[in-house]
Amino acid sequence: MVATSLKEDAPAVVLKGDYYDRTTELKAFDETKAGVKGLVDAGITEIPRIFYTSTSDNNYIENGSRSVFEDAKLHVPVIDLRGLTEDSFRRKEIIDSVREASENGGVFQIINHGIPQSVMEEMIDGVRRFHEQDTEVKKAFYTRDINKPLVYNTNNNLYSSKSADWRDTFHCRMAPNPPKPEDLPLLCRDILMEYSKQVMKLGILLFELMSEALGLNPNHLYDMNCAEGLNVLCHYYPPCPQPELTMGVTRHADIDFLTVLLQDHIGGLQVLIDNKWVDVSPLSGALVVNIGDLLQACTSFTGFLCFFICVLHLLHQLISNDKFKSVEHRVLASRVGPRVSIGSFFTTGIMPTSKLYRPIKELLSENNPPKYRETTMRDYLAYFRSKDLDGTSALDHFKLDQNRLKEIES
Numbered sequence: 196m197v198a199t200s201l202k203e204d205a206p207a208v209v210l211k212g213d214y215y216d217r218t219t220e221l222k223a224f225d226e227t228k229a230g231v232k233g234l235v236d237a238g239i240t241e242i243p244r245i246f247y248t249s250t251s252d253n254n255y256i257e258n259g260s261r262s263v264f265e266d267a268k269l270h271v272p273v274i275d276l277r278g279l280t281e282d283s284f285r286r287k288e289i290i291d292s293v294r295e296a297s298e299n300g301g302v303f304q305i306i307n308h309g310i311p312q313s314v315m316e317e318m319i320d321g322v323r324r325f326h327e328q329d330t331e332v333k334k335a336f337y338t339r340d341i342n343k344p345l346v347y348n349t350n351n352n353l354y355s356s357k358s359a360d361w362r363d364t365f366h367c368r369m370a371p372n373p374p375k376p377e378d379l380p381l382l383c384r385d386i387l388m389e390y391s392k393q394v395m396k397l398g399i400l401l402f403e404l405m406s407e408a409l410g411l412n413p414n415h416l417y418d419m420n421c422a423e424g425l426n427v428l429c430h431y432y433p434p435c436p437q438p439e440l441t442m443g444v445t446r447h448a449d450i451d452f453l454t455v456l457l458q459d460h461i462g463g464l465q466v467l468i469d470n471k472w473v474d475v476s477p478l479s480g481a482l483v484v485n486i487g488d489l490l491q492a493c494t495s496f497t498g499f500l501c502f503f504i505c506v507l508h509l510l511h512q513l514i515s516n517d518k519f520k521s522v523e524h525r526v527l528a529s530r531v532g533p534r535v536s537i538g539s540f541f542t543t544g545i546m547p548t549s550k551l552y553r554p555i556k557e558l559l560s561e562n563n564p565p566k567y568r569e570t571t572m573r574d575y576l577a578y579f580r581s582k583d584l585d586g587t588s589a590l591d592h593f594k595l596d597q598n599r600l601k602e603i604e605s
């Protein structure tokens with residue numbers, strides 16, 4: 196397995212320091228509605244400054260090549276789901292592997308998961324067809340209005356992030372209220388609906404395994420609406436003439452309960468394990484599963500939908516009492532491409548209610564006391580909205596003071 200050490204990362208890329216009007220350049224780019232692909236189609240050999248990566252964490256080039264080394268201990272586990280339903284011994288083995296992966300790296304690949312290879316290949320082809328169709332036709336879908344049934348643009352957070360990523364995306368909210376078929380592009384309509392149906396079935400199975408891995412009733416997470424919402428993001432990463440200056444996706448953690456990712460054969464996805472960047476190598480037939488988190492992502496997304504998902508994820512961390520780890524990840528830009536990937540984000544469809552959320556009581560013990568106090572979604576949202584959290588977690592407000600708890604107990 197190839198890993199890139201954070202410590203051994205190259206010093207920050209030195210940018211040509213001249214001032215430029217970023218907002219005007221962002222706007223000019225956005226108004227082309229042709230995305231990153233439009234720049235590549237136009238034959239650019241130098242990337243616009245809006246794409247220059249701004250944080251040293253993202254830089255990975257040293258002396259003109261990637262700073263990498265081999266570390267056999269660091270890898271993303273592959274879990275084979277074959278035999279899950281037929282053999283109780285095998286089921287236990289699988290649940291043990293899911294537990295270990297969820298508690299440690301927070302990421303694993305699955306094979307023999309039940310989604311046919313043909314469906315996965317057609318989904319990748321469908322996404323490619325959408326992005327490679329006639330630009331003038333595609334422009335009709337270009338929007339930043341998240342209430343549209345299909346939202347296609349370059350970077351949801353184009354105007355709020357420090358640097359733009361080398362990627363175009365379209366996304367659809369496929370559950371709980373799927374779009375009308377006629378609102379989806381003909382080029383990928385059927386496969387988008389079929390893939391979403393299959394991935395929802397798989398998500399329900401994964402929540403079942405995760406509930407059991409936490410020692411809970413198999414329906415526990417499902418009954419908490421973890422699989423109620425499904426947002427499907429379809430990414431297209433055009434080849435980049437200066438990959439050392441930008442990123443495909445900036446370092447982040449997902450703001451959902453769980454993500455199921457389908458990637459093509461190109462590669463570039465990396466996860467942070469033990470402070471080292473580890474490649475998630477493409478594996479034919481496999482899907483990448485990662486546990487979501489909020490913190491970095493929350494501040495870089497805008498809009499009520501994303502805000503709402505953020506809050507829900509925090510509540511999830513709260514209910515699992517920090518047992519399952521989320522994983523930070525990024526995608527490197529590359530001269531090779533295009534790369535296609537599809538991220539299926541499991542969220543929840545519920546609206547703010549007075550239902551109480553607290554660490555799941557079955558997970559608590561003397562050695563694992565509750566880390567958070569109970570709260571309602573309504574109170575949580577009220578606190579979240581009342582504060583300019585500026586990258587800090589609203590969760591801290593709900594954290595119980597362990598020393599204080601000990602004092603009370605003694």
Ligand SMILES: O=C(O)CCC(=O)C(=O)O
Nearest residue numbers: 428430444464526536538
């Ligand atoms: O394209 C990938 O491999 C990852 C995409 C991703 O991290 C995301 O959509 O949150």
Ligand SMILES: [Fe+2]
Nearest residue numbers: 447448449524
């Ligand atoms: Fe992600």
